[in-house]
Amino acid sequence: MDVVVIGAGQAGAAVAAKLRALGHDGSITLIGEETAPPYQRPPLSKAYLLGQMEAERLWLRGPEFYAENAIDLRLGHPVQAIDPVKKTVTVGLETLTYDQLVLTTGSIPRRLPAAIGGGLDGVFTVRSLADVDAMQPEFVAGRRLIIVGGGYIGLEAAAVAAKLGLDVTVLEMAPRILQRVASPETSAYFRDLHQAHGVKILEATGLDRLLGEVRVTGARLTDGRELPADFVIVGVGIMPATALAEQAGLEIDNGIKTSTLGRTSDPSIWAAGDCASFPHGAGRLRLESVGNAIDQAEAVAENIMGANQPYVAKPWFWSDQYDCKLQIAGLNTGYDSIVTRGPEGASVSFWYYCGDQLLAVDAMNDPRAYMVGKRLIEAGKSPSKAMVADPSLALKSLLTA
Known part of the structure; x- marks a missing residue:
């Protein structure tokens, strides 16, 4: 089985690496428009812009990883077209064939x-x-x-x-x-x-x-x-990069529309990361985060290998500004009240509720609040608002309440 991955960012690199880790022995071709090997984007607007991080430290893996794992990494190669009938990808003057195609094309700035x-x-x-x-x-x-x-x-x-x-x-x-x-x-x-x-x-x-x-x-x-x-x-937001998917006739719905498995409207084409929207609750969701890019990409790799397991998102995000680290767990969509815990020194956290259900936590310089909130949300538990607001109660006690 020959796999072609279009988009050599966080999601694309994760798909390729996971396929090899799962024992895929067919060819893997990872194609990227940029000339740099797959790299982390979050430090670009922080440590890299400040001059505190060299470009090579951004790389997810060294070039030797791709060679050692027989991943054909093609950089500086924009893809011109996908032919889903012939199962081909046009890259410059070359035409590549695939059995399974993964779109990890990411997003583009407005x-x-x-x-x-x-x-x-x-x-x-x-x-x-x-x-x-x-x-x-x-x-x-x-x-x-x-x-x-x-x-x-x-x-x-x-x-x-x-x-x-x-x-x-x-x-x-x-x-x-x-x-x-x-x-x-x-x-x-x-x-x-x-x-x-x-x-x-x-x-x-x-x-x-x-x-x-x-x-x-x-x-x-x-x-x-x-x-x-x-x-x-x-900095007015980003849009999912769907041009290739649209050209190939795939369904689009706030990104490339996928099933719970990560499969698009074409059974041989998958999508993951910023470019993909997937079923979530009663609607659909597209997440712009490193965590989702990795988790969704690895889920797609597993399903290409036959796992047949739906992807369940565990949203988390972060932002570094000055000496403040903001960590976010969950999704705050639909909240109707906020509970404040703190401040305690430089730490404070805001807990989002819809009725009595905990939806999300914003934690500023408070990794304990973030970790506890993340575990509660993933377990579907919602401590009372009074408990969250009570500074005399240890955060860990919320997990067993």
Whole structure:
């Protein structure tokens, strides 16, 4: 059985490695558009951008791993087309055949339209190693940076810039930063954190257009104000990379639509990671996280090998900003109340409930709250709100309540 994997990121590398670990003895071809071997993305907007991590330390595995495991790693090779009838993949002038195909194409950043200045020089996104390499020389103390978008990527970039002595302004058109993904309490925590480091947070403030002829020189806001800028980072979300899947005629539903096993509408094609949506509860879910990319990819590998086991997501996320590590367990969708535990020194956690059911936990510098919350959610247990809020009760006691 010949397996071709399109997308050499976290999910693609996990599929290939897991197939070999499970004893797959057919060929495995792992194809990536980027020239770098599969690497971690989270440090790009943190340690790598700060210059605290070399590119090779981002690599998931050294090149020798792929050679030793007979994984044909093809880098810098964008795929032109998939023919699901002939079971072929076109890569440059070459046509590869497959028995099973896995799409781990990931996601692409949303960009500002050219009509409002998105194509000017000095406007960057934070998604790939090349993106960060291109913007890194801009991070010079005293320069003026505007970040469009108050989500985690934008705030992580703001933290790096502030640490390096730049003048940073974050624009968020929603009423508050992190509105789409977090509670007002978590938003307030990070607003205060950034403002304490000199970052200007402008909420409920839209961008009318970027200014400049060839290179960006500033931004005009929807309220008419104009702000100067030496460069701009756009962090307004990502979209699943579905172009190849659409060209192949696969079903799309907020990403490449898969079954609980990870199989697409074509029985010989699978999908995993940021690009894939899968059944979850009464609906469908697409998770943008390292944890999901690895877990879902390994589940797909197991099912290619005949396990026939549905994928059950265990959502978890993290973000590093300044000296704060945010760890998130669960999904907060549908919450109707927040319970605060702490603060205890620099630690605090926010617990999301729907009625009496615990949905998720945001833990700031509180790994114990994160671990306990994660175990509770995975076990389907919900301690009472009063117990969570009681600082005299040890966190571990919530597991046995």
